[in-house]
Amino acid sequence: MSFKFNRGCWVESNEVAWNLLALKGGETPGNGSKENSLKGSRGFLAMEGRIALARFLMDKFGHRLLAEKVIQKLVSRLNRGISISYETMKELGVSGACARCDGEAAEGSCCSTGLENKIETPLLLINLLLGAKIQGARLREGSCFFLSSHGCTLKARHMLCIDYLCPAVQEQLGMESLVQMQRATEEEIRSLFLLEEEINARISQWLKSEWQDSP
Ligand code: SF4
Numbered sequence: 001m002s003f004k005f006n007r008g009c010w011v012e013s014n015e016v017a018w019n020l021l022a023l024k025g026g027e028t029p030g031n032g033s034k035e036n037s038l039k040g041s042r043g044f045l046a047m048e049g050r051i052a053l054a055r056f057l058m059d060k061f062g063h064r065l066l067a068e069k070v071i072q073k074l075v076s077r078l079n080r081g082i083s084i085s086y087e088t089m090k091e092l093g094v095s096g097a098c099a100r101c102d103g104e105a106a107e108g109s110c111c112s113t114g115l116e117n118k119i120e121t122p123l124l125l126i127n128l129l130l131g132a133k134i135q136g137a138r139l140r141e142g143s144c145f146f147l148s149s150h151g152c153t154l155k156a157r158h159m160l161c162i163d164y165l166c167p168a169v170q171e172q173l174g175m176e177s178l179v180q181m182q183r184a185t186e187e188e189i190r191s192l193f194l195l196e197e198e199i200n201a202r203i204s205q206w207l208k209s210e211w212q213d214s215p
């Protein structure tokens with residue numbers, strides 16, 4: 001079990017446990033293939049491996065997860081929260097400012113290469129549960145793995161991605177609109193956190209019981 005720094009506090013991460021449990025017994029797809037041999041520098045699966053693991057977990061547990069009332073409720077809350085965030089970003093001019101920044105600023109948008117390291121398997125699995133298509137390769141050199149020319153290709157983004165506004169956009173918005181923007185993202189952030197907790201608990205338990213039952 002490891003810990004990662006996020007929003008000023010240390011939080012437990014299930015990433016390593018999931019990797020170990022799911023990889024045990026060579027059950028994940030492409031075992032011995034390029035995907036599973038692609039380890040990150042910290043021993044974590046690299047992005048291609050995380051995506052393969054998320055797809056494997058979706059095939060294995062997706063129906064079971066979506067059959068649970070609490071998961072259904074949180075998925076629909078998250079979908080609603082994402083829509084509210086995007087509508088407010090559009091209304092307040094944040095989407096337009098970010099699109100211009102990405103197209104015109106010499107250094108491009110703030111979705112820089114390396115930020116994809118924040119996106120771990122549970123969040124990728126949530127994206128699959130929401131019906132998002134996850135591309136298998138980086139689309140733009142120097143940018144986050146998930147950035148396309150039309151913006152982020154993930155449906156459920158990392159909390160830092162939802163929360164971050166650069167100083168220029170903060171200044172453009174002013175205090176009142178900033179507060180409006182923060183309020184608008186509350187439902188997305190809260191339901192994402194709760195959904196990840198519920199999914200982590202179930203997947204860890206299901207994988208552990210399979211592991212214990214295996215000969
Ligand atoms: S938040 Fe700021 S730096 Fe990031 S894409 Fe938008 S305008 Fe550019």
Ligand code: SF4
Nearest residue numbers: 111115144147152161
């Ligand atoms: S918003 Fe999307 S593209 Fe941008 S850093 Fe976050 S995950 Fe990457």
